[in-house]
Every structure is written in structure tokens, then in C-alpha cells.
Amino acid sequence: MTKKRVGIFSLTCDEGCSIYMIEIFNQKLLPWLTKMEIVHFMSVSDKRDFKDLDIALIEGTVSSERDKREVEEIRRQSKILIAMGNCAMTALPSGQRNNFDAEKKADIQKDVDAYNLLPKCLALKDVVKVDDNIAGCPIDEKKFIEIFEKYL
Numbered sequence: 317m318t319k320k321r322v323g324i325f326s327l328t329c330d331e332g333c334s335i336y337m338i339e340i341f342n343q344k345l346l347p348w349l350t351k352m353e354i355v356h357f358m359s360v361s362d363k364r365d366f367k368d369l370d371i372a373l374i375e376g377t378v379s380s381e382r383d384k385r386e387v388e389e390i391r392r393q394s395k396i397l398i399a400m401g402n403c404a405m406t407a408l409p410s411g412q413r414n415n416f417d418a419e420k421k422a423d424i425q426k427d428v429d430a431y432n433l434l435p436k437c438l439a440l441k442d443v444v445k446v447d448d449n450i451a452g453c454p455i456d457e458k459k460f461i462e463i464f465e466k467y468l
């Protein structure tokens with residue numbers, strides 16, 4: 317049986333969803349490894365291989381031009397793209413600068429320009445087609461298992 321190629325990606329966020337996902341792996345990884353290989357997950361390996369993915373899991377908000385280019389490339393390389401957690405689904409809470417008042421926005425404008433950030437943080441669905449969503453902050457365990465297993 318050909319194993320599914322899975323990539324796990326973190327955009328702008330605290331990486332809380334992928335840390336929680338590792339907790340889920342503690343109970344589910346061995347059976348899942350009979351059906352998949354994790355080819356990209358920077359938290360455990362610095363190898364960047366995300367060509368021809370079957371499943372991409374992405375956490376975090378799209379906050380910069382770099383994030384945007386990365387998401388577009390992941391989309392081109394993935395059959396199924398899943399938004400993992402509320403930041404990826406809605407841009408919040410990591411994109412809280414979207415809700416700053418005018419004075420606070422003026423305060424951070426220097427950094428927005430210096431780091432080539434987008435005028436506002438975006439959810440994945442604002443940038444690319446998203447095939448499925450796993451809500452929660454961090455992700456809901458039961459939902460993660462249910463949705464991930466659907467595509468394995």
C-alpha cells in the first residue's frame with residue numbers, strides 16, 4: 317500500500333495546535349504510520365520536503381507576504397489542505413492586531429513595514445481553497461482524529 321504523504325506547517329502563531337497534535341500522536345501515531353509518512357514537520361525535522369503531498373495540515377494565521385507565498389505553494393503541492401485550529405480558520409487569536417484601534421495600529425505600523433507584513437492577518441480560506449477545518453484553540457482532539465482519519 318502506498319503511504320499518504322503528510323506535511324504539517326506552522327504560519328504565524330504560538331504553535332499550540334501542533335504541540336497538542338503531538339499529544340494526540342502519543343496515542344494514535346503507531347497505527348497511523350502504517351498508512352502515512354510525515355514528510356514535512358519543522359518542529360521535529362528541518363528537512364523541507366513538501367512536493368506532492370496527499371494531506372497538508374496548516375496552523376496559524378497568514379500575516380506576511382512570506383506566509384502568503386508559502387500557503388500558495390503548499391496548496392499547489394497538496395491534494396487535501398486542512399486548516400488546523402482557530403488561527404488558520406479565522407486569523408484569531410494570533411491575528412489580534414486586526415482588532416487594534418487606530419492609535420494602536422499607528423504604533424505598530426513601523427514593524428508592519430519593516431517585516432513586510434500584510435495590512436491585516438488573513439485566514440487560510442482568504443488566500444487559498446481549504447478542503448476541511450479542525451476548530452479549537454488548541455484543536456479539539458476528537459475532531460482532529462475524525463477529520464484526519466477521513467483522509468488517511
Ligand code: SF4
Binds near residue numbers: 329331334376452
Ligand atoms: S488556534 Fe490557539 S493553540 Fe492553535 S495556533 Fe492559534 S493560538 Fe495557538
